[in-house]
Amino acid sequence: MECNGCEFNPELYYDAEYQIWLRREHDDSLTVGMTDISQTIAGKILHVRVRRPGTIRTPGKPVATIESGKWAGPIPNFMHCTILEGNPEVLENPVLLNSDPYNAWIARVEAAHSADHALEQFLTGDAAYEGYCKRARDEDIHCQRKVR
Amino acid sequence: MMVDIDQYLDNEEQTVVIVMTSGPSAPNRCATPFYLGSVLASMDIEVHIFFTMEGVRLMEKGVAEELAAIEGGKRIIEFIRDAKRAGVTLHVCQPALPGYRIEPASDLIDEVDRVARASELADLVLRCDKVITF
Numbered sequence: 001m002e003c004n005g006c007e008f009n010p011e012l013y014y015d016a017e018y019q020i021w022l023r024r025e026h027d028d029s030l031t032v033g034m035t036d037i038s039q040t041i042a043g044k045i046l047h048v049r050v051r052r053p054g055t056i057r058t059p060g061k062p063v064a065t066i067e068s069g070k071w072a073g074p075i076p077n078f079m080h081c082t083i084l085e086g087n088p089e090v091l092e093n094p095v096l097l098n099s100d101p102y103n104a105w106i107a108r109v110e111a112a113h114s115a116d117h118a119l120e121q122f123l124t125g126d127a128a129y130e131g132y133c134k135r136a137r138d139e140d141i142h143c144q145r146k147v148r
Numbered sequence: 149m150m151v152d153i154d155q156y157l158d159n160e161e162q163t164v165v166i167v168m169t170s171g172p173s174a175p176n177r178c179a180t181p182f183y184l185g186s187v188l189a190s191m192d193i194e195v196h197i198f199f200t201m202e203g204v205r206l207m208e209k210g211v212a213e214e215l216a217a218i219e220g221g222k223r224i225i226e227f228i229r230d231a232k233r234a235g236v237t238l239h240v241c242q243p244a245l246p247g248y249r250i251e252p253a254s255d256l257i258d259e260v261d262r263v264a265r266a267s268e269l270a271d272l273v274l275r276c277d278k279v280i281t282f
Binding site: 067 | 189
């Protein structure tokens, strides 16, 4: 599925601004990544740094820091969680976030209560698709996943 | 694949004040403070940018919207908005405004958090961990 060329996966969970996606893993941990919209806005990503494993994050405290040639900022976090690991492939080769945003996860976290509880505040499925498309259309965002 | 330990963030929470004196007459100096502020804020640093001297002009409506650090580059207003989204606080020096005929009530962009006296800059500098000037 896509909108304005921006890829969308209905099985993932998204924040209200469609900056990040989350996926529940088999062990009930959550992987966090950037949406196609986010990587497009950022441009070619040059550097990623994740909070040290074991670090407790509260809502509003970022999971990671991203730098591109024209943008710098956080990978936002909306829940109480503990960092389990960063994705070594992405840390080594950040441009994967541009070329394959839904496979190139950035960090794996453990929610403080449960994955179910944490995911309640995120959007998924048709509702998420509607909001995702609205943002792409309203802001005239046309995604490109080729390395720029 | 092993992760280089330097690729993980493990800094203490600190407060950094960026004193911005450069303005539209030196556009090449006008993006970096916001970019650096965004990076620091996303590392859990409390970041304050205090605009004084010609720096106050970057907070004047219509200036940052038309300005880029390099020809054809990203507009300064976008760097300002990135910094705000990352959590940076923007202070404008009240005593510097009359010299540029800037009226605080009507001429400043919405992104400004505070119009502040010099004593507030003094307080910020005295209680922060690091000061950077541009």
